[in-house]
Amino acid sequence: MGIFIVLLLAGVPISFCMGIATLGTMLMSISYLPAATTVAQRIATGLDSFALLAIPLFILSGQFMNRGGIARRLIDLAIFLFGRLPGGLALVNILACMLFGAISGSAVAAVSAIGGFMVPVMVAEGYDREFSAAVTISSATTGLIIPPSNILIVFSLASGGISIAALFLAGYLPGILVGLFLMIISCIYAKRRRYPVGDAIPLRTGLIRFLDAIPSLFLLIVVIGGIVAGYFTATEASAIAVLYTFVLSVLVYREVRFREIPDILLESAVTTSIVMLLVGTSMGMSWIMAYANIPQSISTALIALTENRILILLIINCILLVVGTFMDMTPAVLIFTPIFLPVVVTLGIDPIHFGIIMVLNLCIGLCTPPVGSVLFVGCSISGISILSVIRPLMPLFIGMIAALLLVTAMPAISLILPRLFGY
Numbered sequence: 153m154g155i156f157i158v159l160l161l162a163g164v165p166i167s168f169c170m171g172i173a174t175l176g177t178m179l180m181s182i183s184y185l186p187a188a189t190t191v192a193q194r195i196a197t198g199l200d201s202f203a204l205l206a207i208p209l210f211i212l213s214g215q216f217m218n219r220g221g222i223a224r225r226l227i228d229l230a231i232f233l234f235g236r237l238p239g240g241l242a243l244v245n246i247l248a249c250m251l252f253g254a255i256s257g258s259a260v261a262a263v264s265a266i267g268g269f270m271v272p273v274m275v276a277e278g279y280d281r282e283f284s285a286a287v288t289i290s291s292a293t294t295g296l297i298i299p300p301s302n303i304l305i306v307f308s309l310a311s312g313g314i315s316i317a318a319l320f321l322a323g324y325l326p327g328i329l330v331g332l333f334l335m336i337i338s339c340i341y342a343k344r345r346r347y348p349v350g351d352a353i354p355l356r357t358g359l360i361r362f363l364d365a366i367p368s369l370f371l372l373i374v375v376i377g378g379i380v381a382g383y384f385t386a387t388e389a390s391a392i393a394v395l396y397t398f399v400l401s402v403l404v405y406r407e408v409r410f411r412e413i414p415d416i417l418l419e420s421a422v423t424t425s426i427v428m429l430l431v432g433t434s435m436g437m438s439w440i441m442a443y444a445n446i447p448q449s450i451s452t453a454l455i456a457l458t459e460n461r462i463l464i465l466l467i468i469n470c471i472l473l474v475v476g477t478f479m480d481m482t483p484a485v486l487i488f489t490p491i492f493l494p495v496v497v498t499l500g501i502d503p504i505h506f507g508i509i510m511v512l513n514l515c516i517g518l519c520t521p522p523v524g525s526v527l528f529v530g531c532s533i534s535g536i537s538i539l540s541v542i543r544p545l546m547p548l549f550i551g552m553i554a555a556l557l558l559v560t561a562m563p564a565i566s567l568i569l570p571r572l573f574g575y
Contacts, residue, residue, distance in 0.1 A: 194439040195432040202387055204309065204431065207302050208424040209390035213397040214261045215416045217252070220401025220408050222368045223265035226251045229365040232358035239342025240349055241277055243335050245270045245284070246291040250331045253295015255371055258302070259518055259526045263292035267533045278348050283341065285534035286544040290552060291334050292526050293515035296481070297508070298327035300375050300393070305386060306431065306482055307507045310489035314503055316386040317379045318575035322504050322566045326512055326559045333551035341547060367404060371396055380573055430482045437487055451495045461499050465506075465560050468492050469513055473553075476517020480525065484514050501563075504575070508566040512559060516552050519545065 217223070227248045234243035245266065253262035267288040274284035296303050299320035308316045353361075374396060375389045384392065401408040408416070454464060475484050489510065496506045518526040521538055531538050559565050 190439070192436075195436040197435075199428055199432045199435075204305070204428070206305050206387040206390040207427060208420065209387070209394050210300060210302055211258070211423050211427070212417070212420040213390065213393040214258045215420050216394070216397035216401045216408060217255060217368075218261050218265045219412065219416065220397065221405045222255065222397075222400070223248070223252050224269060225361070225365045225368055226255075227266065227269060228361045232353045232361050236349060236352055237339070238349060239339045239347055241270070241274045241279060242283070242287045242338040242342055242347075245274065245287045246294075246331055246334050246338065249288060249291035250294045250298060250327070251369070253292055254298035254300075254327070255295075255368060259292045259296050259515070260529050262295045263288055263526050263530045264533060266292070267530055271534045279342075280345070280544070281534060281536055282540050283345075283544040285530050285536055285541050286548055287334070287338055288534070289519050289526055289530035289541070290545065290548040291331065292530070293518050293552075294327045294331050294334075296515050296518075297323045297330065297512055299323050300386070300389065301511070302427075303481055303485060303511055303514075304507065306485050307489060307511060309431075310486045311493055311503055311507065314507065315575055317573075318504050318570040319507055320376060320379060320386075321569040321573055321575065322508050323511070324569055325565050326508050326555070329558065329565065330512070330515075330552055330555045333555045334548055337547050337551045341544075367400055371400075427482060430480065431486060433483070435486060437483075441487070441491070446491065448494075450491050451498065454495050455498060459499065461496075461501055462561060464495065464499060465501070465509065468495075469509070469556065469560060472510060472513040473516060476514040477520050478523060479517070480523060481511075481514045481518060484517075485510065502567060504570055505563045505566045509556070509560055512556050516549065516556070519549070519552075 227244060230244040230247040230251070231240075234240050234247060237243055248266045248270065249262045252266055253259060267285070271281065271284045271288060274287075275281050295301070301320070301323060304319040304323060305316055308314050308319055371393060375393050378384050378392065379386055379389050402410070402413075454467065457467075458464060472484070472488065475488065479487075492510070493503060493506065497503060518524050521527060527538060527541075531541055534541075
């Protein structure tokens with residue numbers, strides 16, 4: 153019944169939903185299929201986690217942000233900060249995606265909200281539409297590394313309970329590093345293409361924009377500060393984020409009307425149902441692999457191949473880069489964390505560091521065909537084909553991979569903040 157409701161909410165035709173429900177009932181009723189019963193139980197128990205409650209709440213807060221005028225205010229602030237630099241609008245795009253993605257915790261929300269505004273502005277100022285879309289697509293993924301991040305919560309669950317607060321702290325510097333690499337490449341690209349430089353903004357106007365964006369930026373301090381200080385858990389922080397974004401969007405900025413709230417709740421429910429179905433089925437698949445001793449076999453094979461930490465991490469990175477091309481991020485984290493985590497722990501690699509490497513790696517897959525969700529959304533919003541955006545994406549891919557390799561080789565980038573706060 154639960155899967156039936158989830159599929160129905162996700163927009164699947166009712167006849168198909170009824171067929172799935174009937175098939176599930178038949179499988180559960182067959183006494184000589186204990187494996188099917190166990191897998192169904194694993195799917196159900198995989199969703200029975202208090203930490204997972206943070207995901208639908210962060211999704212709901214992201215919906216309020218997407219409609220509440222927060223993206224536009226962050227863009228105005230970014231224009232004041234970077235508009236005069238070479239490739240200024242590209243830098244504005246990257247910074248706005250980083251800020252909005254970090255606040256909403258969703259790459260798709262970031263590429264929708266920022267791309268829908270910034271791509272037309274960049275094109276009107278003389279930037280190529282393909283390059284404008286490529287910048288938005290690549291930079292939107294930084295919101296999955298910079299906390300609060302839903303995928304880091306999923307990794308905490310898949311790893312057996314690594315501190316979410318520690319993972320959140322570990323994501324800051326790698327996420328900022330990726331953004332800096334993208335900015336450097338965008339500046340070089342803009343200089344070679346001789347893209348225009350923006351006009352100077354008066355200090356008074358810039359100060360007004362900064363003050364207008366402070367309530368949006370303050371959400372990061374409330375959520376992350378509260379988690380790190382121990383005032384509330386990540387799940388409780390997600391509830392506070394919903395309340396804060398509701399007040400900000402409905403009562404302060406007044407860009408969301410009360411009659412729009414049912415639509416926001418429905419969109420959040422549909423997105424949540426898809427994510428939770430992926431989580432549940434991935435947990436069932438993880439149990440099957442554990443039952444077949446697949447993680448142990450892979451662990452033994454990798455350690456027999458070499459005991460060099462860097463070489464093992466490079467091999468895992470190569471595997472995950474391929475996996476991210478063909479698999480969505482959430483199931484990839486849930487399936488491959490139990491496989492690779494025992495290997496890196498055996499070699500003495502910090503699991504927090506490995507979590508950031510894994511998420512950063514799989515973020516690249518969101519920008520690649522054939523299943524890159526951010527790539528498809530970005531191309532749809534920009535009105536271009538996937539083939540046309542690949543060429544300007546390639547230098548940005550190189551920057552993201554360079555940041556990944558730097559984070560892999562230097563654990564301190566991920567671990568300095570968690571260690572500073574005692575994790």
